[in-house]
Amino acid sequence: MNYESVKIYTETQKHLTHDGLKAFFKKRAMARQKFIVDLSLELKKLGGEPQYSQKLSYNFYRTWIRLRDLFAEENENDLLSEISDLKAQDLEKYNELLREINLPLSVCKLLVKQTDDIQSALNTIKRHNLQVA
Template sequence: MKYTEKISKKLNELLIKNYDAEKGYLNAANSIESPRLKLFFEKCATERSEFAKELRTEILRFGEEPQASGSFKGIVHRNWMTLKSLFSSNDEEVILEEAMKGEKASLEEYNEILKDETLPSSTESLLIKQKNALKEAINTERVHEELVS
């Protein structure tokens, strides 16, 4: 496997995670009543959409083909979030918990890819910027979780 294919494969994994996160946040925004949380989830969805655009551009820069949509696992997770919220007494708390799980999984994936010491500096900078935004979202979600519980 060529070096560009190897990096693009890793970036495509992140791309899929961001597609899934965007859809998950939009689903969450449509599932709750709180205007503050709705706005927060919409902001996160927009941010993940932007991450996906940046990753697609980076993959194309390597002359490789970006993935076109999310994963089956992401669909299952969103459906589980919806089902769980239907049977929960506090929908917003459950949805926030699920969003936190997804963000932590994404953060781990970014950390794993950033261990590759052969990443071009432009790719590394992009991934660090996105990783830092994820950390910020996790911290914000923790604050919202405290307010909901």
């Protein structure tokens, strides 16, 4: 999920015209890359080995097609709406993980921190959409 988010944010910033939004998505891509590193390090501390998949999910490809169409239309409001939906899905996935029984406390803390970061970014996008609308 974080790998897909990095790719989406990186590509999204390339297609935006608003400098503030470009900077926002660049920052989000870097934050999600840090999520990957932090989760990998935490997993290694617990004796696990991170599993990296080069395969992107079907959901990612479906989303990517919708985003690509929005890039072509140059409709930043609809694009931000789609990104908001993706962030909401990410939050749900994180919350599912947090509901896991016997999750180590250190992992819970890291996931909560990352969830808060995603929620903050989602709130920023929503505020921007309200200002533009």
